[in-house]
Amino acid sequence: MLVWQRLLQAIDRHGKAAMATIVETRGSAPREAGARIVVLPDASFFGTIGGGTLEWRVIADLQGALARPTPHFYTSQRVALGPELGQCCGGRVDLALEVFDRSRRAEIQALAEAEGAGVFRTRATQQSDGKLHRSIDPASRLAIGSARVDHGVVEEGFGEDSRVLYLFGAGHVGRALVMALAPLPFRIVWVDPRPDAFPQYVPANVRCEPAQDTPAALDGAPHDSFVLVMSHSHALDLAIVARALKDQRFGYVGLIGSETKRARFSHQLDRAGLAKDDIERLVSPIGVPGIKSKLPAAIAASVAADLLVRDEALRHVHARGKTGPAEPSALAVGGR
Template sequence: MLAFRRLLDAIEAEGSAALVTLARVRGSSPREAGARMVVRPSGGFHGTIGGGALEWVALEAARAALTAGRAAALRRSLALGPELAQCCGGRVDWRIEIFDARDVEDLRALASAERDGVGSLTARLGADGRVERRPDRERPGGRLTESLPEAETWTEPLGESARAVYLFGAGHVGRALALALAPLPFVVRWIDSRREAFPARAPGNVALIHALEPAAELAVAPDGALIVVMTHSHALDLDIVAAALSADRFGYVGLIGSATKRARFLRQMRDAGLTEAMLAKLVCPIGVPGIAGKDPAVIAASTAAHLLMAAEGGEPGRSA
């Protein structure tokens, strides 16, 4: 979830919003430290800190804080078993912060960093008891460091450690995949040489990139980025895939197409000098093996699952 983007949307629509963060976790808990939930005055919410009684009580506390208005951050510690009758057995601390129009400028900076894939924030409690945050572009993403009540500063993950996806192609499947990735922990750069191919609007975690030379966008992609290629041109597909495999630094290089297309591309890239080790990393066809549907939404769902596997360090199935 892009929490700071959600806060901005809520303030624009309803004037204020609450951010609930699991500040500390000891023992077993349904979510990890750093999990966030955005709560609106109307009662709507985005994200989760684990569901069940914990989330219900947190929602009630957030609504009460919204009624009281913008003030110092509130912190509470709960034992999940004795106090909430949850079987997890651990203890969690949550922090509730209220934001309104006075915070929009700061939230825009955080939302911009969130969308850019910046991994971490450096945070501290200000003199007024409110949390002050700044993007830490030098530190990779990760888990929340111990955010103790007496801590002067701590590190927070930004965007729940969202992984960078470079999606090439704004055709029917590209559109479906951009939508499928919207609620997932990815930051997407959606690239096409045809400006008119993009929709008028895109999900909050998707940046629309009009590039006359799409393959050149790989030069600024971070190491470990997940590359998905599905353009309108087989020649362009080949250029992008060959550049991605040659770079030998990405976590996934997927190409839409059949086994026949894969064989043809491998032959051409082999002739161009790519090594067998590079070629072995090509994922084509894309998607979870066994899902044979050709509808764009089906391909998108299957590919999104493939990308989740790759982001978690799993080995997506590859066609020989």
């Protein structure tokens, strides 16, 4: 969630807004540290700290804070989910509650600009004016989207650390998948050589590439990018897959189609001289097991779920200090 850009819009439109952030959890909790919800004076809100009674109570607290003539700019809460709220999670959640008004617009704008430029981390302490003042901390290695408190210092990671997905093919399934991935942590490079293949409007996380030399679109791809191939041509599919499998940078190479198509492609790749280990990296069929529907939206839902599992598995591998693609055992095997 691009929180500071949304907060800047809220301040300009409403004059103030309130935000709750989970800064620490113990035991079972509905969301992780770093989850946020922002409440506006018109009673609308965006983001979530997990729903249920906790979120309902926090929304009410933030609405109350916005209604005060002189709000407390920063307060903290510690909530025991079982004893206090009757939630069966049974854990504990520490919250930071903040109110922002037009007097803080310059601060919010600076953070929104940093957010627009990529990911960043902050350190913050409560000052004598009662506000939580943040400064960007280039030395921090805190995970993006997370938060923690250490001796009164709040550390946070902002921005969207999204996986780059090269999606080849703007047919029915490609279009459905783009919509399924729109709210998820992926930056999509959508490639198709056909004129007018792309819809007029695409989600904000999509960049269209009408590349004629289609496989060359992978040149300069970031390390651990994902590649998903579903073009209008089997010959073009084969060229893209061969190009991707030769490069160890890619954390996932998927090809839409049946087991028969995979066997045929494996044979052709072998004849073209690709190493057996590289050919075995090809994921085809794609998606999660058990979904048999061939409706584009159903295929897209299946593939989106599988991509999320693979993205999280790869992040877990790197968080443990390993490099290179995740081991196959750490990933869910596609079933389509």
